[in-house]
Amino acid sequence: MTIRGKATSLDIAHLAGVSQPTVSRALRGSPMVNPETRERILRIARELNYKVDKNASSLRLRNAGxxxxxxxxxxxxxxxxxxxxxxxxxxxxxxxxxxxxxxxxxxxxxxxxxxxxxxxxxxxxxxxxxxxxxxxxxxxxxxxxxxxxxxxxxxxxxxxxxxxxxxxxCDNFQGGHDITAHLLDQGCRRIAFIGHASSHYPEFEERHRGYVAAMTARGVAAVPALQRDAITTEQSGYEACLALLASGEKFDALFGASDLIAIGAMRALREAGLRVPQDVALVGFDDIPLAASVSPTLSTVQQDxxxxxxxxxxxxxxxxxxxxxxxxxxxxxxxxxxxxxxxx
Amino acid sequence: MTIRGKATSLDIAHLAGVSQPTVSRALRGSPMVNPETRERILRIARELNYKVDKNASSLRLRNAGxxxxxxxxxxxxxxxxxxxxxxxxxxxxxxxxxxxxxxxxxxxxxxxxxxxxxxxxxxxxxxxxxxxxxxxxxxxxxxxxxxxxxxxxxxxxxxxxxxxxxxxxCDNFQGGHDITAHLLDQGCRRIAFIGHASSHYPEFEERHRGYVAAMTARGVAAVPALQRDAITTEQSGYEACLALLASGEKFDALFGASDLIAIGAMRALREAGLRVPQDVALVGFDDIPLAASVSPTLSTVQQDxxxxxxxxxxxxxxxxxxxxxxxxxxxxxxxxxxxxxxxx
DNA sequence: CTGAAAGCGCTTACAG
DNA sequence: CTGAAAGCGCTTACAG
Structure with a gap:
């Protein structure tokens, strides 16, 4: 018997001397198939490199897998x-x-x-x-x-x-809170936040809420002038940090709402001649692979x-x-x- | 007419007062359908948010798209x-x-x-x-x-x-050649190569051939002791570079067969107190995003x-x-x- | 331009 | 344990 094109369950049925539904049952592991018959069918299927046609089975089963x-x-x-x-x-x-x-x-x-x-x-x-x-x-x-x-x-x-x-x-609030508390532990007091802090960007907003909460708990003011909008790109973080620097507001730490933002800010800080972390402590959020490779390596919040x-x-x-x-x-x-x- | 579950072409046929094949023709843009009929069918299909069942059409057309x-x-x-x-x-x-x-x-x-x-x-x-x-x-x-x-x-x-x-x-040979020539232009003479240079890793082997060719063309020897095996991971590059440093062989440049290798080598060099590029010029291959973000930024070969x-x-x-x-x-x-x- | 018919390759009641 | 039958939702010759 010669098969042109891909083998079908019918081809296998012929070769095994059974009906096509029996092949289907054997292949799907139905218990109502004679063990010997099943063996024969499986062997032939293997020999022909047969694979169930997913289009046909999905159509029948109404489920695409x-x-x-x-x-x-x-x-x-x-x-x-x-x-x-x-x-x-x-x-x-x-x-x-x-x-x-x-x-x-x-x-x-x-x-x-x-x-x-x-x-x-x-x-x-x-x-x-x-x-x-x-x-x-x-x-x-x-x-x-x-x-x-x-x-x-x-x-x-x-x-x-x-x-x-x-x-x-992830628990954006907790993450924002914890990393801000860490900065406070390091002695930072004027902590900038770069990232949108509005309901348009709920993840960032939550991180920002955590940041404010951590500051408030220590009696440190979250200065509105130290918050700058940015979306999660390196470029956006870079530009927002430049603007912040240009504003003349002083800050001793910067929390980028994402690692990309923080890495962009790192570039802006470097260009401004500021050292990280000596002049400005810097943290991000996400723990992307880059965070461990930039220099200095970036403190951040890891999402699982x-x-x-x-x-x-x-x-x-x-x-x-x-x-x-x-x-x-x-x-x-x-x-x-x-x-x-x-x-x- | 109420339709339970997803609409089918038959549902549309009923609503449009035509046969199901006509619906199929209209939907596939067949020219042999009365324009008015087609319009009616398309409108109804849109209203029902109908989408052709891909399992059925793929089964029939013998092509999955x-x-x-x-x-x-x-x-x-x-x-x-x-x-x-x-x-x-x-x-x-x-x-x-x-x-x-x-x-x-x-x-x-x-x-x-x-x-x-x-x-x-x-x-x-x-x-x-x-x-x-x-x-x-x-x-x-x-x-x-x-x-x-x-x-x-x-x-x-x-x-x-x-x-x-x-x-x-990509043209691995040319890339390996060009970046090596660039290092030679910078005055480097003892250029290390980190990466497998065997037929097991043909891309690396080609890059290595390019490296040797560029050196040879300038009458500079490609010292075998300056080649170290590595697969394309940061860790592997790091370890190979450490081994190279431990060997005591001197080199003024290092060509990592991939950016990841080069970045791993950069870490090893830094730990050894060597400055890039002042003590060792460093280049990679691939131009991954990281290459532009590490410090110093990494020279490399860009693949399109x-x-x-x-x-x-x-x-x-x-x-x-x-x-x-x-x-x-x-x-x-x-x-x-x-x-x-x-x-x- | 349109419909009735066949068939893509499966799976699963139904009957035995 | 197994087969004959129906049907999943399409597409496309074939007739008209």
């Missing part, structure tokens, strides 16, 4: 580069999917484009993971629409009250990307199963390095 | 982290796929695991893009098997003669990841169309920064 990962970023800097923090997340999400026998579709998207619940609507994916930092007010109504359409999705971000859908995020990825996948899968799912906040960890220590 | 991206790395450091160079590649591949209406499945894989032509065998993807650096001798036979199975795939890597399948890679991603996708699509496809080498660009200049 696939999740979709959507990265979105504000006015994405034209090309490729997404926040390095998400690269680690991609790794853990990919592995978590693989562990559970799911495949992962990956897509990038401008925030401006319409979101594609398409993946799920077209039955290519059973659910969607949303990753990205952007203006929350703009994305909120889109999230709302996804909920209304009954799309299964989870997102990484601040887990706020009355928010559309399920959010998994491994757990994050696992949770995102698990919760999404639970949602798809029709379970009731709640958002969750993940603990953070202070990572002290050179940029906030030594010589103060 | 999906490519698979497989990252593989040697003994992957347990978790997540892939070479940052590939992150940029992921970006351009994702975009190139989207531009051509293809979706992208992403998967990580240990080199040790069996490669999954599964994606294609199960008809989930029409072809595979392979990304990763590892021992070429180990992967070669797997590539050979993919070719024999008729799997459609392209890989990023050295485009060598008589190699299984289609490879797209945007073009690379486009080519990988285009060539794979051509292969799938049954066209004859050749490998290709992409030009590189020298990027001179602080680590190889100033003060020499």
């Amino acid at each position: 696939t999740l979709a990962l959507l990265f979105f970023e504000d006015p994405t800097n034209d090309d490729s580069l997404i926040n390095p923090f998400f690269h680690a997340m991609l790794g853990s999400i990919t592995r978590a999917c693989a562990l559970r026998g799911n495949d992962l579709l990956v897509s990038f998207q401008q925030l401006s484009t319409d979101w594609q619940a398409d993946y799920e609507d077209s039955n290519k994916a059973d659910g969607i993971i949303l990753l990205g930092y952007g203006d929350y007010h703009e994305s909120r109504e889109r999230l709302q629409r996804l909920v209304e359409q009954g799309t299964h999705f989870v997102r990484w971000g601040a887990a706020l009250p009355d928010q559309p859908g399920v959010s998994i995020g 990307t491994k757990q994050a990825g696992q949770l995102l996948v698990e919760k999404l899968l639970a949602l798809i199963q029709g379970e009731k799912v709640e958002g969750q906040t993940i603990p953070v960890k202070l990572v002290v390095r050179e940029s906030s220590l030594a010589g103060r | 999906t490519l698979a991206l497989l990252f593989f790395e040697d003994p992957t450091n347990d978790d997540s982290l892939i070479n940052p160079f590939f992150h940029a590649m992921l970006g351009s591949i994702t975009r190139a796929c989207a531009l051509r209406g293809n979706d992208l499945l992403v998967s990580f894989q240990q080199l040790s695991t069996d490669w999954q032509a599964d994606y294609e065998d199960s008809n989930k993807a029409d072809g595979i893009i392979l990304l990763g650096y590892g021992d070429y001798h180990e992967s070669r036979e797997r590539l050979q098997r993919l070719v024999e199975q008729g799997t459609h795939f392209v890989r990023w890597g050295a485009a060598l003669p008589d190699q299984p399948g289609v490879s797209i890679g 990841t945007k073009q690379a991603g486009q080519l990988l996708v285009e060539k794979l699509l051509a292969l799938i169309q049954g066209e004859k496809v050749e490998g290709q080498t992409i030009p590189v660009k020298l990027v001179v920064r602080e680590s190889s200049l100033a003060g020499r």
Whole structure:
């Protein structure tokens, strides 16, 4: 018997001398198949390098065994580069999917484009993971629409009250609090904060709230003039720090709302002839790989990307199963390095 | 008429008062549909938020409209982290796929695991893009098997003669040559090379050949004792550089076969109290984002990841169309920064 | 320009 | 334990 093209279950059935449904049962591990028959079928399938056609089985089972990962970023800097923090997340999400026998579709998207619940609507994916930092007010109504359409999705971000859908995020408040307390412990008193501190950027806002809380608890004033808006890019952090320096306000420490912002600020400080940490202690948030490699190495708040990825996948899968799912906040960890220590 | 669950083309047919095949034709833009009828159908489809079921259409069309991206790395450091160079590649591949209406499945894989032509065998993807650096001798036979199975795939890597399948890679020889020539221009004479220089790692081997060629052309000896093996990780570069320093061999420049290696070497040099570039000029290869952020900023060879991603996708699509496809080498660009200049 | 029919390759009640 | 039958939702010759 010669088979042209890929083998099908029918081909195997002929070769094994059974009906096609029996092949399907054997392959799926149904208990109602004679062990010898099953062996024969499995052997032949292996020999022919047979793989179940996923299009056919997904169509029949009404389940794709696939999740979709959507990265979105504000006015994405034209090309490729997404926040390095998400690269680690991609790794853990990919592995978590693989562990559970799911495949992962990956897509990038401008925030401006319409979101594609398409993946799920077209039955290519059973659910969607949303990753990205952007203006929350703009994305909120889109999230709302996804909920209304009954799309299964989870997102990484601040887990706020009355928010559309399920959010998994780290404890931004605690992280902001802890690293600010660390700076205070180092003797810093005039601590600048670079990053948007508004409801448009809830993660940053939470970090900023933690910063204010830590200061207030010690009776140190959070000077509004020491807060500067920035989105999470090196360039934005650089520019905000330049503006801060130009303002003439004095500060002995700087908290970048993300590592990228802090690294941009580091560049601005260096250009201004200021030493880190001797003149200005510097800290960030995220613990991207770069944080450990810049010089001086950057103190920061570590988010547990491994757990994050696992949770995102698990919760999404639970949602798809029709379970009731709640958002969750993940603990953070202070990572002290050179940029906030030594010589103060 | 109430529709439970997702709308199908049959639902639309009923609502539009036509047969289901007519709906299919209208949706696919067939010219043999009455314009008015088409309009009605499209409107109803929009209202119902209808999306063609990809499982059904892929099954019928025998084409998934999906490519698979497989990252593989040697003994992957347990978790997540892939070479940052590939992150940029992921970006351009994702975009190139989207531009051509293809979706992208992403998967990580240990080199040790069996490669999954599964994606294609199960008809989930029409072809595979392979990304990763590892021992070429180990992967070669797997590539050979993919070719024999008729799997459609392209890989990023050295485009060598008589190699299984289609490879797209940058001009490693030229890059190695140019950056070495640059070091020679700076007055360096004892230039160390860190990175495997064997056929197990063809990209590195090519870079090393370029390095030797540039030296030879100037009548400078490539001292074997100044070459140290390393794979493309920061840690490996660090250790190799430490070993080199311990050997007592003198050198006034160091060429890391990848940026990660160079950055690891930078750490070792710093710990040894050597200044870059004053005591040792340092260069890498890849131009990962980190290269511009470390201090001093790292001179390196830039690979055009945007073009690379486009080519990988285009060539794979051509292969799938049954066209004859050749490998290709992409030009590189020298990027001179602080680590190889100033003060020499 | 449109419909009735066949079929892509599976999975699962249903009957035996 | 096994087979004949139906059906998942499309697409495309074939007839008209």
